[in-house]
Amino acid sequence: MKYVIIGNSAAAIGGVEGIRRVDPEGEIILISKEPYATYSRPLISYFLAGQVDARHMAYRPASFYRDTGVTALLGREAARVDTEASRVILADGEAVSYDRLLIATGGVPFVPPIEGADAGGVTTFTTWDDAKALKRLAPSLKKVVILGGGLIGVKAMEGLQAHGIDITVVELMDRILGLVLDKTASGILEKKLVQEGVTLRKGTTIRKIVPGGDGKVREVLLENGESLEADHLIIAIGVRPNLRVAADTPIACGRGILVDDAMRTNVPHVYAAGDVAEATELLSGEKRVIPILPNAYRQGKIAGMAMAGQESAYLGGLVMNSVEVGGIPAISAGLMNPPEEAGYEVKRFLDKKNNVYRKMVLKDDRLIGFILIGAVDRAGIYTGLIRERIDVGPFKRRLLESDFGVIDFPRDLRSYKLSTVYM
Amino acid sequence: MKRVYAKEEVCAGCRLCEIWCVVAHSKTKDIIKAFNEEFPRPLPRVQVEEFGSFSFALQCRHCNEPPCIEACMTGAMHREAPDGPVLHDADKCVGCWMCIMVCPYGAIARDETLKKIASKCDLCYGEEEPACVAHCPNEALVFEDRGE
Numbered sequence: 001m002k003y004v005i006i007g008n009s010a011a012a013i014g015g016v017e018g019i020r021r022v023d024p025e026g027e028i029i030l031i032s033k034e035p036y037a038t039y040s041r042p043l044i045s046y047f048l049a050g051q052v053d054a055r056h057m058a059y060r061p062a063s064f065y066r067d068t069g070v071t072a073l074l075g076r077e078a079a080r081v082d083t084e085a086s087r088v089i090l091a092d093g094e095a096v097s098y099d100r101l102l103i104a105t106g107g108v109p110f111v112p113p114i115e116g117a118d119a120g121g122v123t124t125f126t127t128w129d130d131a132k133a134l135k136r137l138a139p140s141l142k143k144v145v146i147l148g149g150g151l152i153g154v155k156a157m158e159g160l161q162a163h164g165i166d167i168t169v170v171e172l173m174d175r176i177l178g179l180v181l182d183k184t185a186s187g188i189l190e191k192k193l194v195q196e197g198v199t200l201r202k203g204t205t206i207r208k209i210v211p212g213g214d215g216k217v218r219e220v221l222l223e224n225g226e227s228l229e230a231d232h233l234i235i236a237i238g239v240r241p242n243l244r245v246a247a248d249t250p251i252a253c254g255r256g257i258l259v260d261d262a263m264r265t266n267v268p269h270v271y272a273a274g275d276v277a278e279a280t281e282l283l284s285g286e287k288r289v290i291p292i293l294p295n296a297y298r299q300g301k302i303a304g305m306a307m308a309g310q311e312s313a314y315l316g317g318l319v320m321n322s323v324e325v326g327g328i329p330a331i332s333a334g335l336m337n338p339p340e341e342a343g344y345e346v347k348r349f350l351d352k353k354n355n356v357y358r359k360m361v362l363k364d365d366r367l368i369g370f371i372l373i374g375a376v377d378r379a380g381i382y383t384g385l386i387r388e389r390i391d392v393g394p395f396k397r398r399l400l401e402s403d404f405g406v407i408d409f410p411r412d413l414r415s416y417k418l419s420t421v422y423m
Numbered sequence: 424m425k426r427v428y429a430k431e432e433v434c435a436g437c438r439l440c441e442i443w444c445v446v447a448h449s450k451t452k453d454i455i456k457a458f459n460e461e462f463p464r465p466l467p468r469v470q471v472e473e474f475g476s477f478s479f480a481l482q483c484r485h486c487n488e489p490p491c492i493e494a495c496m497t498g499a500m501h502r503e504a505p506d507g508p509v510l511h512d513a514d515k516c517v518g519c520w521m522c523i524m525v526c527p528y529g530a531i532a533r534d535e536t537l538k539k540i541a542s543k544c545d546l547c548y549g550e551e552e553p554a555c556v557a558h559c560p561n562e563a564l565v566f567e568d569r570g571e
Contacts, residue, residue, distance in 0.1 A: 294494035384527025
């Protein structure tokens with residue numbers, strides 16, 4: 001059996017590890033546009049900040065490809081897939097045939113059409129090369145504007161803060177991290193950021209980028225009429241699935257490549273996983289792209305095992321994020337901002353003085369979402385309650401307590417958890 | 424693989440498991456020195472949960488499909504062998520708390536004594552019996568292979 005994997009991040013590595021669990025022998029060829037051995041993409045902000053060196057960027061040990069028997073074609077770009085002939089055509093013209101193919105091409109940053117966006121000094125922030133370039137530039141930068149106060153924007157901001165650069169974050173929503181937090185939670189983090197000297201402009205976006213005489217960005221004009229001086233602009237409003245290799249093929253795509261619960265696409269022997277895939281979402285049961293690392297790895301592993309002949313069902317991805325802003329940790333999962341209509345039960349605890357906030361969202365006595373700010377310890381217990389659809393009715397009055405734990409579970413559930421290995 | 428299982432019906436809640444876990448993960452392995460002289464003092468990787476007179480000790484379950492390994496963004500959380508304990512490489516860890524976000528037992532702690540890292544049970548890797556089990560005065564913790 002000959003396996004080909006396009007990609008080299010969490011989903012691709014999950015794919016390799018999934019295949020090797022089942023098939024220790026088959027040939028694996030991994031194709032990656034980036035020239036690096038697998039590295040941790042979320043670490044790029046730590047690298048920019050100088051908290052992590054090049055060696056610690058590795059997502060797997062240096063011997064990984066050798067140990068797993070992978071032929072890694074690094075710095076080689078897959079241009080398209082020829083599903084008829086079961087082969088991948090590389091940008092340099094070479095063709096690589098496959099028996100099983102995993103598309104794990106991840107996401108590409110979305111750059112909206114803004115007037116002047118072709119100016120110099122306008123970049124995105126999703127790859128190690130992006131971080132390296134920004135790190136080289138950092139000593140010469142004084143004022144940086146970041147468009148987007150979501151996860152990528154906040155990470156870029158953290159990386160730059162370490163360089164003592166004057167930063168302004170422009171966010172269209174009424175709060176930073178709007179998709180993963182609520183107003184109260186964002187407010188706690190925003191207050192801290194402002195204390196640290198970051199400037200926030202919310203409820204607006206960039207209308208125009210004005211270059212200086214050198215062709216590089218000099219100022220940005222906002223929709224609210226304001227003008228911000230800038231010697232660099234980072235566009236960080238999100239990523240979309242990188243569908244390039246699926247273009248002009250019969251591989252069915254929605255927002256991402258559509259996959260079933262074994263990560264199969266509609267084309268035989270072709271699988272997809274990670275940020276490029278549109279797989280089942282746990283709570284709604286609907287197909288959705290959830291570009292987060294834990295889902296990517298798990299999807300990759302399931303795909304790899306299925307490609308090697310052992311199917312294990314994907315139980316659905318759950319939106320979840322862990323992020324730290326200004327030293328305040330935040331973890332959230334599931335549905336944190338339920339619609340106004342009835343049927344949802346929301347419980348909150350707020351300790352403003354100590355920057356501690358807890359929010360639980362329930363429906364029909366099932367936990368479906370939570371936010372923890374400050375005290376994030378044991379957050380995974382809540383994630384587990386969501387995933388397993390546990391009836392929390394008998395102990396829901398305890399959910400917000402700071403010492404909530406496994407001890408609060410009903411006896412049968414608790415005994416089961418303590419006496420068996422269920423995962 | 425051999426794992427630690429708790430028997431809540433005989434746990435006295437004395438927390439000796441926590442104390443001996445600290446000692447076992449200290450540099451000196453000496454209870455007086457570990458608590459009096461060492462900095463940083465390791466966090467206990469086993470946690471006694473208590474409600475009234477009722478208690479049990481809980482540590483990493485070393486899951487067969489560990490969510491913490493899947494979610495770890497640096498590769499710090501890993502297994503050396505398919506049937507070995509789930510281990511954590513402090514040098515690789517950056518304290519992003521993804522593992523804390525997904526551990527359904529809440530068995531991973533934040534250690535912020537020096538640099539921020541996750542802290543969890545390693546089954547006293549290399550020892551015949553984990554310290555928490557060896558020092559439990561009432562056999563409320565057992566170390567056995569239940570074929571899971």
